[in-house]
Amino acid sequence: MNDPLYNPPVFRQLSAPELAARKRRNVWIAIGLVAFMVLLFTTTFLRMMHNQADARAHQSAPVGSIDR
Template structure:
């Protein structure tokens, strides 16, 4: 059984906090997408030019 005295304090976020969280999540998502695009472009360029392939094995 669960002890009600061990439950954490939960509070509702203010509209300002919700807006800040939404904005932060948007920028984190955009940064992650930008990183994925950067890695993809770098990989395509390296595969197209053959850079770094011959010396690896």
């Protein structure tokens, strides 16, 4: 670009402790994300199993039966 008003962004170099802190932060974010995904998968799987058990119980019930 030959635009005289264009100023390219200037990025500062991170120091070693700042890079280490960024890496630690990224690792903890990744661990949290994986834990959240496992929680969602487990919850979904358990709810599906519960719904299948209910469906089987309702299929085996005789039609027109009265529970008293």
